[in-house]
Amino acid sequence: MATRPYDLRRYPGFLGITILCLVILYAPLLVVTIYSFNSSPSITNWEEFSFRWYVDVFTGPESDKFKQAAWNSLIIAIIAATTATTIATLAATAVLRAGRFRLRTLSIGLISLPLMVPEIVTAVATLIFFNAIAFERGLMTILLAHIAFCIPFAYMPISARMQGIEATYEQAAQDLYATRRQAFTRILLPLMMPGIVSGFILAFIISLDDFIITNFVKGAGVETLPTAIFGAVKQGIKPNIMAISTLLLAVSIVMVTLSWIIGRKDKTS
Amino acid sequence: MPSDTDIAVDVRNAVKRYGDFTALKQISLSIRDNEFFTLLGPSGCGKTTLLRMIAGFEDVTEGAIFLFGDEIEKLPPHKRPVNTVFQNYALFPHMTVLDNVGFGLEMMGRSKTEARKRAGEVLEMVQLGQFSHRKPAQLSGGQQQRVALARALAPRPKVLLLDEPLSALDLKLRKAMQVELKHLQRETGITFIFVTHDQEEALTMSDRIAVMSAGALQQLGEAREIYERPRNVFVADFIGDTNLLDVAVDRIEQGRAQCHLGGGHQLTCDAVEGIGAGANVHMSLRPERLYLSAEPIEVESLKGRVRETIFIGTDTATIVDLADGPQFTIRSSNSTRGNARVFEPGAEVFVNMEQGAARLLVD
Numbered sequence: 222m223a224t225r226p227y228d229l230r231r232y233p234g235f236l237g238i239t240i241l242c243l244v245i246l247y248a249p250l251l252v253v254t255i256y257s258f259n260s261s262p263s264i265t266n267w268e269e270f271s272f273r274w275y276v277d278v279f280t281g282p283e284s285d286k287f288k289q290a291a292w293n294s295l296i297i298a299i300i301a302a303t304t305a306t307t308i309a310t311l312a313a314t315a316v317l318r319a320g321r322f323r324l325r326t327l328s329i330g331l332i333s334l335p336l337m338v339p340e341i342v343t344a345v346a347t348l349i350f351f352n353a354i355a356f357e358r359g360l361m362t363i364l365l366a367h368i369a370f371c372i373p374f375a376y377m378p379i380s381a382r383m384q385g386i387e388a389t390y391e392q393a394a395q396d397l398y399a400t401r402r403q404a405f406t407r408i409l410l411p412l413m414m415p416g417i418v419s420g421f422i423l424a425f426i427i428s429l430d431d432f433i434i435t436n437f438v439k440g441a442g443v444e445t446l447p448t449a450i451f452g453a454v455k456q457g458i459k460p461n462i463m464a465i466s467t468l469l470l471a472v473s474i475v476m477v478t479l480s481w482i483i484g485r486k487d488k489t490s
Numbered sequence: 491m492p493s494d495t496d497i498a499v500d501v502r503n504a505v506k507r508y509g510d511f512t513a514l515k516q517i518s519l520s521i522r523d524n525e526f527f528t529l530l531g532p533s534g535c536g537k538t539t540l541l542r543m544i545a546g547f548e549d550v551t552e553g554a555i556f557l558f559g560d561e562i563e564k565l566p567p568h569k570r571p572v573n574t575v576f577q578n579y580a581l582f583p584h585m586t587v588l589d590n591v592g593f594g595l596e597m598m599g600r601s602k603t604e605a606r607k608r609a610g611e612v613l614e615m616v617q618l619g620q621f622s623h624r625k626p627a628q629l630s631g632g633q634q635q636r637v638a639l640a641r642a643l644a645p646r647p648k649v650l651l652l653d654e655p656l657s658a659l660d661l662k663l664r665k666a667m668q669v670e671l672k673h674l675q676r677e678t679g680i681t682f683i684f685v686t687h688d689q690e691e692a693l694t695m696s697d698r699i700a701v702m703s704a705g706a707l708q709q710l711g712e713a714r715e716i717y718e719r720p721r722n723v724f725v726a727d728f729i730g731d732t733n734l735l736d737v738a739v740d741r742i743e744q745g746r747a748q749c750h751l752g753g754g755h756q757l758t759c760d761a762v763e764g765i766g767a768g769a770n771v772h773m774s775l776r777p778e779r780l781y782l783s784a785e786p787i788e789v790e791s792l793k794g795r796v797r798e799t800i801f802i803g804t805d806t807a808t809i810v811d812l813a814d815g816p817q818f819t820i821r822s823s824n825s826t827r828g829n830a831r832v833f834e835p836g837a838e839v840f841v842n843m844e845q846g847a848a849r850l851l852v853d
């Protein structure tokens with residue numbers, strides 16, 4: 222692009238505002254990451270570089286608690302993301318491929334509305350629901366709640382991807398003697414895969430990271446990593462929390478990078 | 491009259507409605523086995539709709555469609571032994587060219603090796619053998635077009651449907667593909683149903699043409715018949731260039747209609763069923779079947795004056811104003827053997843016509 226309609230960089234204060242935004246966004250993360258490698262038990266005074274708190278996370282007095290919580294988080298995130306992605310894929314197929322059925326607009330609205338409901342409202346509502354049907358709180362309640370709130374997150378990239386796939390591909394497949402089902406599995410599904418992977422990763426991260434809803438619906442003594450961290454922080458912030466946070470950050474970065482690479486690879490093929 | 495087994499596709503009183511809009515009004519036509527059949531008409535006249543009804547992508551609101559005697563309009567697309575070349579090709583972007591072409595056979599239950607073998611053969615037939623391991627996006631538009639063709643031919647369909655397959659190609663490539671398609675059709679013996687809005691393309695390629703307009707069949711016949719004996723004003727105007735004149739029929743005598751046009755000029759031509767004495771109708775005169783002379787040659791030579799002479803490569807077009815009458819365009823070949831005399835603008839000339847050049851039209 223040789224000329225742009227207007228060059229943003231020429232606006233007065235552009236550089237200042239950019240730097241301010243970047244600092245607000247990233248300084249806390251940077252501080253946490255750096256101090257997780259501090260050898261001192263203090264969270265403010267830098268002593269020297271060490272992996273002490275990472276060792277503490279895996280072998281220290283709280284390590285069993287954190288390992289159990291991390292395991293719970295991982296299992297829940299995998300099952301919730303997988304289930305939510307499957308449901309979202311089927312929902313997108315119905316909404317975008319079943320023609321103009323009645324209530325179609327309503328269906329789209331109902332699927333994406335939870336994104337706009339304050340999370341605390343969803344949390345309270347879910348808790349009341351489980352109480353009303355006398356469902357015993359524990360891992361299962363967490364899992365069900367996660368599946369439910371992950372669906373709209375998985376749905377967004379999947380439906381965006383599907384909107385870009387013309388219906389003539391499936392028609393061509395059916396014209397070449399594929400049944401509807403074969404046209405779906407052989408043509409539509411592979412073409413949707415980048416959207417499905419993005420949807421899965423988004424749902425996975427959202428589930429892994431959720432605190433509010435989880436905290437409401439979890440049973441006593443059942444912890445996920447976020448609730449365990451919150452519990453530990455209530456007794457004072459120790460540098461091992463920073464180490465766990467940094468590890469979580471790393472997982473997120475890896476997942477996002479993965480999703481980006483998959484998206485990019487698809488465009489060049 | 492061809493017998494029933496010679497009919498590949500029989501469309502009987504097919505009606506298509508979208509809500510209260512009628513896209514096809516009672517279409518009936520029979521497409522013969524082994525023929526190159528073209529649906530021709532302006533954009534929006536319902537060609538694609540009719541093709542998609544044969545392929546199975548649109549419901550038939552009323553009427554029936556038969557394929558070699560079997561009623562098919564209720565069958566899903568994958569149960570109809572017809573294949574389609576889509577206008578935008580719709581090649582599967584995630585598969586290689588070879589797998590695209592083999593897809594149909596695989597879905598018919600052939601083994602992967604068998605499907606690939608046949609796909610390779612068909613790709614050779616369209617001269618794309620060396621591209622079989624590429625993805626569709628790595629091919630040019632013309633090559634993609636041929637892959638789409640190969641993919642549709644590989645399962646050996648009884649009928650091939652082609653929806654404006656050449657419209658995305660540039661002129662030169664389009665001309666080459668017209669010849670290649672015609673050749674492929676003759677070689678494979680498959681019935682082709684070809685959709686186009688380009689009348690020249692239709693005339694070049696087709697055994698028979700169905701001219702459509704506004705959801706209705708206007709005329710069905712061989713290319714030459716449609717060009718030389720158009721049935722109505724729409725067909726005469728849509729196919730080729732023509733002089734359309736308002737004429738009044740004075741009397742009919744021994745199969746000939748005596749007419750006059752503006753300015754009192756007299757013309758006699760073959761009578762047409764449905765047009766009697768006293769009718770005010772249109773007459774079509776093809777420009778290349780008229781010729782000019784400096785002196786009257788026949789009783790009915792029309793006197794006029796040259797307005798413009800236009801050089802158009804192979805031909806010269808001369809525009810003549812008749813005395814107190816309408817304007818004519820006359821085309822003559824520029825070959826030295828042809829009638830090469832060129833008249834300057836302003837010259838007085840006489841317009842003469844070959845036997846059978848004038849044709850009366852119903853509206």
Ligand SMILES: Nc1ncnc2c1ncn2[C@@H]1O[C@H](COP(=O)(O)OP(=O)(O)O)[C@@H](O)[C@H]1O
Nearest residue numbers: 508511513531532533534535536537538539540
């Ligand atoms: N799904 C549809 N819903 C409503 N109208 C349609 C639909 N598909 C086609 N039409 C209308 O039917 C007419 C014929 O369309 P089409 O068969 O695509 O024309 P052609 O291929 O001759 O250009 C057009 O007026 C078009 O707007």
Ligand SMILES: [Mg+2]
Nearest residue numbers: 537538539654
């Ligand atoms: Mg069309």
